[in-house]
Amino acid sequence: xxxxxxxxxxxxxxxxxxxxxxxxxxxxxxxxxxxxxxxxxxxxxxxxxxxxxxxxxxxxxxxxxxxxxxxxxxxxxxxxxxxxxxxxxxxxxxxxxxxxxxxxxxxxxxxxxxxxxxxxxxxxxxxxxxxxxxxxxxxxxxxxxxxxxxxxxxxxxxxxxxxxxxxxxxxxxxxxxxxxxxxxxxxxxxxxxxxxxxxxxxxxxxxxxxxxxxxxxxxxxxxxxxxxxxxxxxxxxxxxxxxxxxxxxxxxxxxxxxxxxxxxxxxxxxxxxxxxxxxxxxxxxxxxxxxxxxxxxxxxxxxxxxxxxxxxxxxxxxxxxxxxxxxxxxxxxxxxxxxxxxxxxxxxxxxxxxxxxxxxxxxxxxxxxxxxxxxxxxxxxxxxxxxxxxxxxxxxxxxxxxxxxxxxxxxxxxxxxxxxxxxxxxxxxxxxxxxxxxxxxxxxxxxxxxxxxxxxxxxxxxxxxxxxxxxxxxxxxxxx
Amino acid sequence: xxxxxxxxxxxxxxxxxxxxxxxxxxxxxxxxxxxxxxxxxxxxxxxxxxxxxxxxxxxxxxxxxxxxxxxxxxxxxxxxxxxxxxxxxxxxxxxxxxxxxxxxxxxxxxxxxxxxxxxxxxxxxxxxxxxxxxxxxxxxxxxxxxxxxxxxxxxxxxxxxxxxxxxxxxxxxxxxxxxxxxxxxxxxxxxxxxxxxxxxxxxxxxxxxxxxxxxxxxxxxxxxxxxxxxxxxxxxxxxxxxxxxxxxxxxxxxxxxxxxxxxxxxxxxxxxxxxxxxxxxxxxxxxxxxxxxxxxxxxxxxxxxxxxxxxxxxxxxxxxxxxxxxxxxxxxxxxxxxxxxxxxxxxxxxxxxxxxxxxxxxxxxxxxxxxxxxxxxxxxxxxxxxxxxxxxxxxxxxxxxxxxxxxxxxxxxxxxxxxxxxxxxxxxxxxxxxxxxxxxxxxxxxxx
Numbered sequence: 001x002x003x004x005x006x007x008x009x010x011x012x013x014x015x016x017x018x019x020x021x022x023x024x025x026x027x028x029x030x031x032x033x034x035x036x037x038x039x040x041x042x043x044x045x046x047x048x049x050x051x052x053x054x055x056x057x058x059x060x061x062x063x064x065x066x067x068x069x070x071x072x073x074x075x076x077x078x079x080x081x082x083x084x085x086x087x088x089x090x091x092x093x094x095x096x097x098x099x100x101x102x103x104x105x106x107x108x109x110x111x112x113x114x115x116x117x118x119x120x121x122x123x124x125x126x127x128x129x130x131x132x133x134x135x136x137x138x139x140x141x142x143x144x145x146x147x148x149x150x151x152x153x154x155x156x157x158x159x160x161x162x163x164x165x166x167x168x169x170x171x172x173x174x175x176x177x178x179x180x181x182x183x184x185x186x187x188x189x190x191x192x193x194x195x196x197x198x199x200x201x202x203x204x205x206x207x208x209x210x211x212x213x214x215x216x217x218x219x220x221x222x223x224x225x226x227x228x229x230x231x232x233x234x235x236x237x238x239x240x241x242x243x244x245x246x247x248x249x250x251x252x253x254x255x256x257x258x259x260x261x262x263x264x265x266x267x268x269x270x271x272x273x274x275x276x277x278x279x280x281x282x283x284x285x286x287x288x289x290x291x292x293x294x295x296x297x298x299x300x301x302x303x304x305x306x307x308x309x310x311x312x313x314x315x316x317x318x319x320x321x322x323x324x325x326x327x328x329x330x331x332x333x334x335x336x337x338x339x340x341x342x343x344x345x346x347x348x349x350x351x352x353x354x355x356x357x358x359x360x361x362x363x364x365x366x367x368x369x370x371x372x373x374x375x376x377x378x379x380x381x382x383x384x385x386x387x388x389x390x391x392x393x394x395x396x397x398x399x400x401x402x403x404x405x406x407x408x409x410x411x412x413x414x415x416x417x418x419x420x421x422x423x424x425x426x427x428x429x430x431x432x433x434x435x436x437x438x439x440x441x442x443x444x445x446x447x448x449x450x451x452x453x454x455x456x457x458x459x460x461x462x463x464x465x466x467x468x469x470x471x472x473x474x475x476x477x478x479x480x
Numbered sequence: 481x482x483x484x485x486x487x488x489x490x491x492x493x494x495x496x497x498x499x500x501x502x503x504x505x506x507x508x509x510x511x512x513x514x515x516x517x518x519x520x521x522x523x524x525x526x527x528x529x530x531x532x533x534x535x536x537x538x539x540x541x542x543x544x545x546x547x548x549x550x551x552x553x554x555x556x557x558x559x560x561x562x563x564x565x566x567x568x569x570x571x572x573x574x575x576x577x578x579x580x581x582x583x584x585x586x587x588x589x590x591x592x593x594x595x596x597x598x599x600x601x602x603x604x605x606x607x608x609x610x611x612x613x614x615x616x617x618x619x620x621x622x623x624x625x626x627x628x629x630x631x632x633x634x635x636x637x638x639x640x641x642x643x644x645x646x647x648x649x650x651x652x653x654x655x656x657x658x659x660x661x662x663x664x665x666x667x668x669x670x671x672x673x674x675x676x677x678x679x680x681x682x683x684x685x686x687x688x689x690x691x692x693x694x695x696x697x698x699x700x701x702x703x704x705x706x707x708x709x710x711x712x713x714x715x716x717x718x719x720x721x722x723x724x725x726x727x728x729x730x731x732x733x734x735x736x737x738x739x740x741x742x743x744x745x746x747x748x749x750x751x752x753x754x755x756x757x758x759x760x761x762x763x764x765x766x767x768x769x770x771x772x773x774x775x776x777x778x779x780x781x782x783x784x785x786x787x788x789x790x791x792x793x794x795x796x797x798x799x800x801x802x803x804x805x806x807x808x809x810x811x812x813x814x815x816x817x818x819x820x821x822x823x824x825x826x827x828x829x830x831x832x833x834x835x836x837x838x839x840x841x842x843x844x845x846x847x848x849x850x851x852x853x854x855x856x857x858x859x860x861x862x863x864x865x866x867x868x869x870x871x872x873x874x875x876x877x878x879x880x881x882x883x884x885x886x887x888x889x890x891x892x893x894x895x896x897x898x899x900x901x902x903x904x905x906x907x908x909x910x911x912x913x914x915x916x917x918x919x920x921x922x923x924x925x926x927x928x
Binding site (some may be wrong): 002070089212356362379395398399400401402403404405407408409410411412413414415416417418419420421422423424 | 535565652779814824829837839841842844845846847849850851852853854855856858859860861862863864865866869870
């Protein structure tokens, strides 16, 4: 039988370092750093101004010591003045996939994202972000025929400044929170996606994020706009090398869905979680928010969070349009010394708005897992509906599972239900499986996958397989 | 602390210097030392403010209480008590044991103990300190820490009297003991600081009711603190009934310690008050201890009722259940924060929690926050929260049977409240509560 201790020792499979020449910003965080990044990106004036406004706001927050302290996570204070805020592979921007550095392509292949392969087979258009810059986008031409803009944020700033100007910060303003302010000041690249009116995006769009440089933080920004009646499914994956220092990842994702539009956003987050003693790992402090701006629009978040030393992340939906729908499906796994404080916010503003929250937390080893969620029904939101279920599974007696939902209702016609349950894998279920000839490992794996099924069902097919495998690998030898 | 805030707290310190400090020789030295350190603490921490990050007071702004210009911060014993006004608080006729406090002072003439076993002590705090100095010294202020909450510090600082119940081991008190705390406010707005201390010996059993109310509809603040300690195998049924007038503010906290295999049942009923906030904190310290906590809050007009229920499972094999329900009408606001903590040693814990709210008006608001903090793995913990309006289908069904809409609504609300009321074992209390529910529904405006 395998003990919970062994779980913490399961190795992180994406922990290699790519030996590639990188160009980094000078260490430190001043207005000059911001100007340096903006100049490097050859950004138009409005971007620099916006960054500087965000930076000045960030400084006031630092001065007032307003970094978020309410989450159930513990870490030493971060010295923001002593970081590297930009790192990029040194080669010039590649014109096509063929020009991409061979080392880089090999990295992505190791990660199981063969860009070449996918081009032909999988039908997934991938935008890969390496440290701070986007290195390759596949299927660009196929998409542009339909009027879809999909590529790096940087390109969008150059080629579609009006769109960027209109929507940047419209869902997550730089004044939103501490890390959103920091991101707005120093963000380096990310993905940009625009689906025109009435277009159903024929491919699953995907971005793969990788942190490689030793000391740099990664600050990317994703903006997705779905015009009237359009549909897009977007996937995001992440990984990082094993290092014994903590690295900061502070991203911002903004989604805008107009009338009758639908955005489906899926994440598999597998940043380096630190070693078995809790040394190293990524601090994943992310702000994700979608706005159902038009009537009958829909935004759905699905996340599988298995990595990072600390996860601080609340993908949210502002249900502004009448009859709009917000969904949140999450599996969060903490093991070793990982800490996760994650959940969602559903803000009901329009009439007949509906939201659904399904959150599954798994804690093993010394992991601490917190679900934190808010469902808010504003006075105008007549007939709002919410259903929330957040369950936790405990593996081993050193871990913790916590649930802190907030429900705020200001309209009497609202109908809200919340339920949560916490326990360990039941002896009866295990006994039943083993009695039918299954090994203890297989029985546990079956039960845990069953626990997560409702969430995995929401993932696109390829991702669902990857998520199931990732969970199996992560929990290997942890239960029994 | 801002300049303005400092002056608010300063008024209380000055009142303390005038009313409490001179009486230092009337009470045991330890008690006065406790009061001195509590007033210093209050001056330091002050009233809780709704500032950023003050999670415990997120939904309740106590600025109206802090800024209220109460005329009498340490009222003297009342000269005369209008007994007719007392009637609405009396339950259990001539059978129940009763102790009445007005403006924080014990009124012996209104006290009767017809069915109290001789070995049981029910007395005022002042007398208890003379009779059982050790017991009081060991219990008072021990479980209600005043270094975290400004309100508890204030109560401890102004401690002059209170109710004490000591049930020795293996003693069963058949009939309930009813503590009634009233404010008389003879024309003046005032602040009173009731205190209740209950010590249950090994295998002792009793029922206690704390009633809070006002004899006149004057601005007042009642700031209550209760401490309950249950030894091994003890059983206590404790209800709290708050039926203040609409101009009263009520802040209270109860600290409960449960010994091995002890059982604690609590009912919390809030009907009155402009702002009412109560914290019930239960520590399951002994293996096999159990608690059942239920509550009902019915609010109307501009009332604000906040219940904080904090359950801490410290020992293994402990069980807890929370069932709270709210009926909110008018522009009122209901707040519920229920927290279950399961410490690492508390394996085999079984904990349940639920908060359900019925919104009867479009202007009412509810904020509920049921939380689980679990550090042990072999546990079964669940919680639920729900919020909605009266079921249109059920209303239609009743109307189709010839019941008019207003009566149908009342029936449905009664049915909703009944899930809590059916926990109430004392018949006189249940009848009293049903009357309060009916009265509360009658007073509310109904859209036609």
